[in-house]
Amino acid sequence: MSGRAAVVLFTRDLRVHDHPALATACAAFDRVVPLYVLDPALADRSANRTRFLHQSLAELRDTLRGLGGDLVIRRGDPVAETIRVAREVDAEGIGLSADVSRHAHRRERRLRAECDRHRLFLRLFPGVTVVEPGELRPGGGDHYKVFTPYHRVWSAARWREELAAPRRVTLPDGVAVGRLPALPKGESPAAVVGGESVGQRRLTQWLPTLQRYDDIHDDLAGDQTSRLSPYLRFGCLSPLAVANRAGDRGHPFVRQLCWRDFYYQVTAAFPEIAAKAYRRGATEDWRSDAAALDAWTEGRTGMPIVDAGMRQLHAEGWMHNRARLITAGYLTKVLGLDWRPGLAVFSRWLLDGDVPDNSGNWQWVAGTGNDSRPYRGLNPVRQAERYDPDGGYVRRWVPELATVAGKAVHQPWRLPAEVRRTLDYPPPLEVPGADPVWLR
DNA sequence: CTCAATTTCGT
DNA sequence: CGAAATTGA
Numbered sequence: 460m461s462g463r464a465a466v467v468l469f470t471r472d473l474r475v476h477d478h479p480a481l482a483t484a485c486a487a488f489d490r491v492v493p494l495y496v497l498d499p500a501l502a503d504r505s506a507n508r509t510r511f512l513h514q515s516l517a518e519l520r521d522t523l524r525g526l527g528g529d530l531v532i533r534r535g536d537p538v539a540e541t542i543r544v545a546r547e548v549d550a551e552g553i554g555l556s557a558d559v560s561r562h563a564h565r566r567e568r569r570l571r572a573e574c575d576r577h578r579l580f581l582r583l584f585p586g587v588t589v590v591e592p593g594e595l596r597p598g599g600g601d602h603y604k605v606f607t608p609y610h611r612v613w614s615a616a617r618w619r620e621e622l623a624a625p626r627r628v629t630l631p632d633g634v635a636v637g638r639l640p641a642l643p644k645g646e647s648p649a650a651v652v653g654g655e656s657v658g659q660r661r662l663t664q665w666l667p668t669l670q671r672y673d674d675i676h677d678d679l680a681g682d683q684t685s686r687l688s689p690y691l692r693f694g695c696l697s698p699l700a701v702a703n704r705a706g707d708r709g710h711p712f713v714r715q716l717c718w719r720d721f722y723y724q725v726t727a728a729f730p731e732i733a734a735k736a737y738r739r740g741a742t743e744d745w746r747s748d749a750a751a752l753d754a755w756t757e758g759r760t761g762m763p764i765v766d767a768g769m770r771q772l773h774a775e776g777w778m779h780n781r782a783r784l785i786t787a788g789y790l791t792k793v794l795g796l797d798w799r800p801g802l803a804v805f806s807r808w809l810l811d812g813d814v815p816d817n818s819g820n821w822q823w824v825a826g827t828g829n830d831s832r833p834y835r836g837l838n839p840v841r842q843a844e845r846y847d848p849d850g851g852y853v854r855r856w857v858p859e860l861a862t863v864a865g866k867a868v869h870q871p872w873r874l875p876a877e878v879r880r881t882l883d884y885p886p887p888l889e890v891p892g893a894d895p896v897w898l899r
Numbered sequence: 900c901t902c903a904a905t906t907t908c909g910t
Numbered sequence: 911c912g913a914a915a916t917t918g919a
Contacts, residue, residue, distance in 0.1 A: 597914060605913055607909060718910090823910090829913090830909075
């Protein structure tokens with residue numbers, strides 16, 4: 460063993476650029492162990508994300524090798540394995556990016572206890588969000604509950620300095636690197652590939668469209684959103700670096716990054732966000748209808764714009780944001796079903812699925828979230844006609860309707876009966892006691 | 900300075 | 911309606 464050593468535990472920050480924990484460790488220590496612990500407890504939550512994770516890890520390992528180091532892989536309980544590695548290499552301590560979920564908080568707490576026991580230091584670093592959760596607080600209270608005031612202070616706040624990748628990473632002598640298992644299978648055939656360079660390339664290619672963002676980000680068929688969310692989810696991209704490259708802090712795209720930070724600081728203060736209504740006094744009288752939930756889940760509700768969104772989710776492990784609003788609004792506001800199973804379905808498939816964003820947005824749509832204004836039930840047909848005016852999005856994802864031209868595809872129940880019979884597409888789900896305007 | 904009343908505003 | 915900022919005692 461030669462020189463002072465530290466361990467950098469990677470979690471959902473799978474990059475070398477603008478990685479405060481890694482940059483600081485490499486600047487302060489001769490020897491650094493970049494470590495990832497494969498946690499069997501997390502492995503089977505989402506096959507899509509597990510595959511994306513492994514792709515990102517493989518690339519991170521290659522990048523670190525290029526810098527003279529490596530990515531050390533262990534399997535098991537992240538806390539026990541991290542401590543074990545730290546002791547093996549006689550490290551002085553451990554650094555990692557702070558995170559907000561209940562799982563992450565528990566990991567941090569256990570890690571701190573073990574570090575105390577073994578006389579190691581534990582240091583938490585920023586990097587998962589643009590502005591650290593808890594850094595901005597309203598006059599009275601620990602976190603912002605409404606987006607607009609948060610956005611105001613977020614835009615005006617001082618952001619930390621973006622950090623370069625370390626020029627060199629040197630492992631301690633004799634550390635066993637460990638191996639990545641064979642790339643696991645995902646569920647979605649058209650899922651994007653994980654990794655820092657893929658994310659960087661996507662960002663670079665997409666940035667020129669920023670000037671037209673307002674015109675195109677809600678166009679379902681145009682499909683011109685950044686699609687950076689999975690890379691942000693796994694930290695292949697630094698949210699700060701993305702915001703900086705967008706330039707103008709007031710840009711509506713940067714505002715979307717602020718929404719992400721907003722839900723992270725909500726989750727840090729309300730870790731039960733995935734299970735419990737955030738707003739106390741929220742009415743939660745959901746119906747129970749297993750058949751309707753199944754139809755929604757599988758994309759056969761008979762509401763083309765909803766089915767299109769769900770089919771895209773299955774095919775790509777990703778859904779256009781506008782389609783997320785429409786499908787989630789349809790489940791909760793039209794079918795009257797609980798947001799939790801909807802959240803669980805998104806969570807299984809989405810490459811970008813995480814606790815703060817996924818839960819926060821579902822609660823916002825369901826009306827149990829921070830938005831104190833009574834949420835108006837959304838009309839899926841009107842949404843479809845506004846955001847998919849020619850029906851191209853529906854025809855792309857619902858092949859049963861591929862022969863129906865124009866916006867007529869949004870209301871197949873209005874087609875002549877003899878045409879409908881040829882389509883092999885179900886009539887819209889019925890909701891007991893409801894007479895939706897779009898069926899009149 | 901603190902704290903309560905009041906005003907403003909909400910993807 | 912309730913959160914957050916502002917005003918005022």
